[in-house]
Amino acid sequence: MKEYIIRRLVLLIPTVLGVSIIVFLMMRFIPGDPVALLLGDYYTEEAAAAIRNKYGLDRPLYEQYVIWLGRLITGDWGRSIIANRPIFDDLMRRLPVTVELIILAMSFALLIAIPAGVIAALRPYSWHDYSAMTTALIGVSVPEFFMGVLLILFFSLFWGLLPAVGYVPLSESFWDNLKHMILPAMTLGLARAALLTRLIRASMMEVIRLDYVTTARAKGVRERWVVLKHALKNALIPTVTVLGLQVGFLIGGAIVVETVFSVPGVGSFGIGAIALRDYPQVQAFVLLFALGFVLVNLIVDVLYAFLDPRIKYDQPAS
Amino acid sequence: MRNATTAVIAPQIPLDILAQHEATARSMWSITLRRLRRSKTAMVGLTIVVLLLLIAACADVLAPYSPTQTTPESISPPTWAHPMGTDLLGRDLLSRVIHGSRVSVYVGIVSIVLAIFIGIPLGTVAGFYGGRVDQVIMRLMDVMLAFPIFLLAIVIMVILEPSTMNVVLALAIVRIPIEARIVRGSVLSVKENEYIEAVKALSLSQLRVLGRHVLPNCLAPIIVTSTLNIGNAIIIEASLSFLGLGTQPPTPTWGWDLKQNLTLIEINPWITIFPGLAILVTVLAFNLLGDGLRDALDPRLKA
Numbered sequence: 001m002k003e004y005i006i007r008r009l010v011l012l013i014p015t016v017l018g019v020s021i022i023v024f025l026m027m028r029f030i031p032g033d034p035v036a037l038l039l040g041d042y043y044t045e046e047a048a049a050a051i052r053n054k055y056g057l058d059r060p061l062y063e064q065y066v067i068w069l070g071r072l073i074t075g076d077w078g079r080s081i082i083a084n085r086p087i088f089d090d091l092m093r094r095l096p097v098t099v100e101l102i103i104l105a106m107s108f109a110l111l112i113a114i115p116a117g118v119i120a121a122l123r124p125y126s127w128h129d130y131s132a133m134t135t136a137l138i139g140v141s142v143p144e145f146f147m148g149v150l151l152i153l154f155f156s157l158f159w160g161l162l163p164a165v166g167y168v169p170l171s172e173s174f175w176d177n178l179k180h181m182i183l184p185a186m187t188l189g190l191a192r193a194a195l196l197t198r199l200i201r202a203s204m205m206e207v208i209r210l211d212y213v214t215t216a217r218a219k220g221v222r223e224r225w226v227v228l229k230h231a232l233k234n235a236l237i238p239t240v241t242v243l244g245l246q247v248g249f250l251i252g253g254a255i256v257v258e259t260v261f262s263v264p265g266v267g268s269f270g271i272g273a274i275a276l277r278d279y280p281q282v283q284a285f286v287l288l289f290a291l292g293f294v295l296v297n298l299i300v301d302v303l304y305a306f307l308d309p310r311i312k313y314d315q316p317a318s
Numbered sequence: 319m320r321n322a323t324t325a326v327i328a329p330q331i332p333l334d335i336l337a338q339h340e341a342t343a344r345s346m347w348s349i350t351l352r353r354l355r356r357s358k359t360a361m362v363g364l365t366i367v368v369l370l371l372l373i374a375a376c377a378d379v380l381a382p383y384s385p386t387q388t389t390p391e392s393i394s395p396p397t398w399a400h401p402m403g404t405d406l407l408g409r410d411l412l413s414r415v416i417h418g419s420r421v422s423v424y425v426g427i428v429s430i431v432l433a434i435f436i437g438i439p440l441g442t443v444a445g446f447y448g449g450r451v452d453q454v455i456m457r458l459m460d461v462m463l464a465f466p467i468f469l470l471a472i473v474i475m476v477i478l479e480p481s482t483m484n485v486v487l488a489l490a491i492v493r494i495p496i497e498a499r500i501v502r503g504s505v506l507s508v509k510e511n512e513y514i515e516a517v518k519a520l521s522l523s524q525l526r527v528l529g530r531h532v533l534p535n536c537l538a539p540i541i542v543t544s545t546l547n548i549g550n551a552i553i554i555e556a557s558l559s560f561l562g563l564g565t566q567p568p569t570p571t572w573g574w575d576l577k578q579n580l581t582l583i584e585i586n587p588w589i590t591i592f593p594g595l596a597i598l599v600t601v602l603a604f605n606l607l608g609d610g611l612r613d614a615l616d617p618r619l620k621a
Contacts (some may be wrong), residue, residue, distance in 0.1 A: 018461040029477045137609070141601040143553045145560045146576065146594035153587055252468025256557050260580075271561055274476055286473055293466050 004305050008298060014293055020072070023066050023287045041046035071285075078280035087284045091266060095288070097167065098258070098265035102185055102250050102301075105264050109196055109246075116193075117200025118232060124205065132197060138296060139194025144253045148187040148260040155183060165262040183259045192246050196239065204235040237307055244300035248293055353614035360610020366603035373416060374423040381413035385570045393586050402592045405579055411589055414570035415596050419569045421482060421559075422600060426552040429489035430544050436490070437497025438540070444498065445505030456502070459495035467492050471554055475563040482565045485558060489551050500543060505535030538615045546608035549601040556597050572597050 052058045059067075071077075077088040119193035120132040142150075156164040162183050208231050255267035260266065270285030325555050354360050373380060383389075389408035402411035422618030444455040462470065474488035558564035567574060572593040579589040 015460075019464050022461065022465075026473055028479060031477075031479070137605060138598070141549060141553075142598050143556050143560075143573075143594070143601075145557060145573070146597060149576065149580065149583070149590050149594060152583070157584060157587065182467050194588055195605075249468070250467035251466045255468065255472070256560065259561065260598065270472075274472070282476060286469065289469050290465050293469075294464055307578060 005302055008301050012294070012298055016291065019290045019294060020036065020069060020287070022125065023283060023290060024068055026286065027283045028061070030279060077284045077287075080278050080281050081280075082276050082278045087281055090269065090281075091284060091288055094264055094266045094269050096170075097263060098254055098267060099189065100170070100266060101181065101254055101257070101263060102247070104181055104185035105188035105192065105250055105254075106247070108185055109192035112189075112193040113196035113200055114232075114236075117197045118235075119203075120197070121204035121208065123236075133201070136194040136197040139190055140198070144187060144191055144256045145260050146275060147190055148184070148257055151183050151187055152260075159195075167262075167264050178238075181263075184257050184263050187260070188250060188257045191253065192250060196246070199239055199242065200235060203238045204231060206218055207231045207235040237304070239306055240304050243303075244297040245310040247296045247300075251289055251293055346458035350614045351610075354610055357610045357613060359606045360614070363603045363606025363608075363610060366599065368605055369472040370419060370423060370600055370603065374419040377417045377420055381410075381416040383410040383413045385409060385414045386568045387413075388612060393589070395586055395588055403586060405575070405589055406582060411575070411592055414575055415512055415572065415592055416531055418570040418572045418575060418593065418596065419600070421565050421569065422483045422552045422597070424556060425482065425486050425489065425555045426548045426604075429486045429551050429555075430493065430548050432486065432490035433493035433497050433547075434540065434544060437494045437502050438442070438536075440494070441501030441503075443534075445502035446509065452502075459498050462491075462495045463499075468554060468557065468611070471558060472561070472563060475558060480558075480563050480566055480567070485555055485564050488558075489554060492554075497540070498542075500539055501536050504539060508536065542608060542612040542615060545604055545611055549604035549608070552597065552601050553605070 031041055049058075057064070077086070077091065079085060080090070081086055116132045116136075120129040123129055152164045155162045163180055164183070165179050170177045254265065255271060257263070258265045258267035259271050266285060266288060270282060270289070273279075273281035273285060387409060389404065389410070391400070391404055392406055392408040394400055394404045394408075400410050400412065402415060404410055405414070440455055440459075444452045465473070470492050471488045474491060475484065478484040478487065521578070555564060556571070556573035556576075559571040560577045562577070564573060565571045567578075576590055576593040578591070579586075583590050
């Protein structure tokens with residue numbers, strides 16, 4: 001298994017490089033001349049040439065890429081055109097907010113999906129099953145921003161229970177932070193919960209029919225133990241494989257949810273940057289999210305290696 | 319092509335396997351159709367989808383007002399004159415929702431079709447020929463898949479200026495690696511099958527092998543995932559519009575309308591609910607249909 005993990009870590013390098021190349025090229029493909037934009041009314045050929053020289057824009061593309069990459073590694077992620085602040089600091093300030101949102105959303109999703117999926121699988125075609133599956137089907141069909149709107153309507157406007165917008169840092173107040181994060185986390189988590197419920201039910205139903213479950217029952221193991229230890233653990237393996245993909249959806253969904261609820265995370269940062277055409281900020285935003293996704297997939301792959309014992313024994317003989 | 323010599327030398331067995339396979343393929347479709355018709359949820363989904371296509375096609379006729387016609391009755395709740403209310407500029411929401419279906423349906427279907435038309439050849443070539451070709455194509459697909467789907471769509475829309483056609487392009491590009499992977503997987507598993515060996519023994523041309531025997535087997539998973547993907551595509555299009563990166567105003571789209579009316583939510587919540595409901599019902603319909611298709615095509619379930 002150590003070989004698997006090492007192999008996986010080594011694969012990380014070309015992936016990260018590939019992502020960085022695409023993000024770098026992405027900025028070069030944006031229509032319009034950034035130098036002309038920068039100079040505006042003061043555009044002259046000499047000024048333009050001077051600026052190009054200063055920012056290294058007149059050098060060949062691969063040189064620019066290497067320089068850019070070097071700056072990234074040393075923590076210089078550029079300066080915002082509009083605010084003229086180092087982007088890295090802004091990102092690091094906003095990153096914990098988004099991470100908290102994603103963790104809360106995922107926990108919420110699993111908290112709902114695992115019991116719902118398991119119960120639906122254990123009582124197939126009962127009202128438990130049908131109501132869970134119907135709710136899940138609707139949940140998968142709702143776009144995140146509409147879910148957010150509905151939650152705001154009910155929990156903020158009708159019942160006045162929770163605030164609709166705003167954010168309080170964890171360091172200031174635990175409960176206030178939670179109060180502001182519940183609705184965004186629920187919004188983000190419900191769509192994932194819907195999909196995971198369907199998945200867990202399907203894989204649980206398959207596992208329960210397998211021979212080793214019958215063996216465990218025949219051995220006289222308590223039903224609850226059979227379900228939890230034997231069946232569920234193995235039914236969760238396909239869930240782990242899609243976990244990486246789900247976090248990808250969470251990252252994408254966070255962008256929308258942060259916009260709806262005005263959460264000061266990396267997502268709303270990116271959308272604001274796009275609206276203002278602050279392209280260095282857009283680039284940093286895309287890079288951060290992409291790298292985060294790559295990292296999460298790595299963690300999920302390693303986690304999967306721990307869970308699925310077959311991987312341990314499938315190693316080629318050394 | 320077979321000539322007299324090969325007809326004598328080649329054994330009968332490949333011909334039988336071939337004939338068997340073709341017969342099974344034909345009856346598979348009739349079984350599928352029968353199962354589909356029996357599933358109530360699939361039929362509900364299909365009905366709604368057909369209705370939706372009709373509404374989108376006849377939007378000009380069905381909508382009571384023009385979607386861009388402003389009136390003095392702004393932010394009105396549902397009334398007989400305006401069953402879904404009006405927005406800030408007094409535009410009738412029902413008409414906007416009806417016309418909004420055009421963008422969603424168009425983007426959803428065309429982007430998936432485009433993804434299929436590019437993804438299938440890519441995946442087939444990669445899977446069938448293997449080796450270097452496979453490596454190159456799959457590396458490219460993997461790099462694209464290293465990005466979260468929505469993020470990639472946003473990036474493409476930042477590079478291409480927001481417009482309906484560009485949204486279609488963006489959604490297609492985002493979907494291509496996934497389709498290519500599915501097809502490649504199917505092709506790989508089918509490649510090893512007996513009847514392919516049989517067909518090769520009859521020295522039919524490679525293209526014919528691909529077209530008549532390999533592809534039809536990959537069709538089933540593609541049909542199912544494509545129908546489900548149309549729903550996804552509609553959600554992504556609505557989300558892009560919501561963020562202002564999709565079809566630009568004044569063309570009505572469900573996502574942007576919801577965003578515009580969001581600031582008025584305390585005054586009139588209805589005008590945020592209706593566009594959202596439209597999206598929900600549409601996507602639900604495609605998902606019901608897709609689920610029904612998946613169950614109908616599942617070889618493990620008995621007819």
